[in-house]
Amino acid sequence: MLAQSLQDRINLQINREIYSEYLYLSMAAYCEAQGLSGFANFFKIQVQEEHFHAMRFFDFVHERGGRVVLDAIAQPKVDFNSALEVFELSYKHEQFITKSINELMDLAIKENDHATRSFLNWFVDEQVEEESNMDTIINHLRLIDGKGHGMLMLDRELAGRVFTPPTI
Numbered sequence: 001m002l003a004q005s006l007q008d009r010i011n012l013q014i015n016r017e018i019y020s021e022y023l024y025l026s027m028a029a030y031c032e033a034q035g036l037s038g039f040a041n042f043f044k045i046q047v048q049e050e051h052f053h054a055m056r057f058f059d060f061v062h063e064r065g066g067r068v069v070l071d072a073i074a075q076p077k078v079d080f081n082s083a084l085e086v087f088e089l090s091y092k093h094e095q096f097i098t099k100s101i102n103e104l105m106d107l108a109i110k111e112n113d114h115a116t117r118s119f120l121n122w123f124v125d126e127q128v129e130e131e132s133n134m135d136t137i138i139n140h141l142r143l144i145d146g147k148g149h150g151m152l153m154l155d156r157e158l159a160g161r162v163f164t165p166p167t168i
């Protein structure tokens, strides 16, 4: 059985993961509107990843005999100045999510809940990849510096991203 404090905190995390899903969908919409369908594909795949994260928490709460309580999802930002800004904000957002997962881990340690700690280890590792993905693309975008040819090449590369459900 989950402690009430952990259940409440995981419910908050579910909200944050679904917000991430919504934010990246908004970024995908912006990229589509800019004619960058490969960039949009990158974010549509990210949407699926975030949904997967949210559902892992959702299922975990039930497996532990808890109750999922859903809250409202805030409206994400809809307008951006450039693809670079989109990725800089994504990177910032992933740093926020990493901090959120770490706080959740701190609470699981405080509650001496070994099952939750073990479950959260996957997310701790996953956040390293989440931050690194965004950071790599930011570096590429800075090198390209908005030049048409480079943008088209990166757009083509990002068009190839596919969603592979992680094996846990």
Ligand code: OFO
Binding pocket: 017, 020, 049, 050, 053, 093, 094, 097, 130
């Ligand atoms: Fe769920 O990791 Fe991104 O936000």
